[in-house]
Amino acid sequence: MTTAKDLFIIAMDPKPDHPVGQGDLSLALAGAELIDLIGAQVVTLDGDSIVPGGPSASDDRLLGEASAALTRQVPYEHVDDWLWRRGRDLAAAYQAALEADGELTRGRGGRSLFGAERVELADSAALRRARNRWEADEPVLAALAAVVGVQSGPSEEELDLDDEAVTTVLAIVHDAVMELEAVRQRRSIEKAAFANVWRAP
Template identity: 70%
Template sequence: MTTAKDLFVIAMDPAPEHTVGQGDLSLALAGAELLDLLGAGTITVDGDLIVPDGSSVPDDRLLGEAAAGLTRQPPYERVEDWLWRRGRDLSATYQDALERDGELTQKRSGLLPFGPKQVELVDTPGRRRAVARREEGDPVLASLASAVGLDGGRPEGDEPRIDDETVTTVVATVHEAVMELEAVRQRRTIENTAFANVWRGP
């Protein structure tokens, strides 16, 4: 599986440290795709610009879609802009893909046959590889997991070490985008609270 699929799998773990927000996960998945495309030789990153590099096409369908959406003429797209554009609803896209591949299944919760459905991981080789990759401390996967709050119990500030400068740039941009999304959420909460107080009056 790809880094993006591995990230989705560990975010869906039955007992994660906390529930991962879909927006946060979508941004991190878009970053994981960039790293997979880097590894496949499909792109390079020049500063903060994503530059298509040759005609290498990944075998993975979702990575192929990501590659097809690259900006191929100057001015090239910035990593941050890619995360927000490609990341829109990307977690739902990965959920659908993994369900089709048999990595996820939907089961009804509770005793009633018409109760709400919950998505659960299936015990597959892909899932076991993703879990093993995390347990082995893969720095790229660990850094992306950290961006969405899955720190695996590491002490605060004890970030995985990544020696590749380009990978570090992408991962850092993912962290910044997730923090920006959280800031937007907080602003909306404050605005909604203030609006509600106006309607309630003194």
């Protein structure tokens, strides 16, 4: 299992503070993948540039895809560009992967993060692992979950992480999610203004 899969499972678990948006989760999943690649020494950060190293040894298909998608020529990709590029529809890819592995099932009682079809978490080793990390208040998972609104979490100042690269990624994920929310709000305002033009006498 990976941090991204654990995050997806936690986002699916019942009763978040508010529903998790697909776009927010996709950005956070891309950040989680990058953090796992840093941990596996597949990449390092030079400032906010992603510098690739050796090939990924992970047997996780999606993390392998993330490694294969790295920009391996100068100029290297910035973390925020990676989040937007890799994050496109990434939540849907994780849902499909967990369903294929039998870790998500379709059923009446579940809820879907997106789409009309209901899905629920199967009782699996993956679910138990994710919950164990969650209950242990693992700082990276907690920080990513807080960014997408699963619960309130520690501020950037309160995060006690020794790894500067991981701290950098978490900060940039937070900024990207805030940027996405700003885009949503701007579109909502524009849509409301357009509707008012049609309603005006």
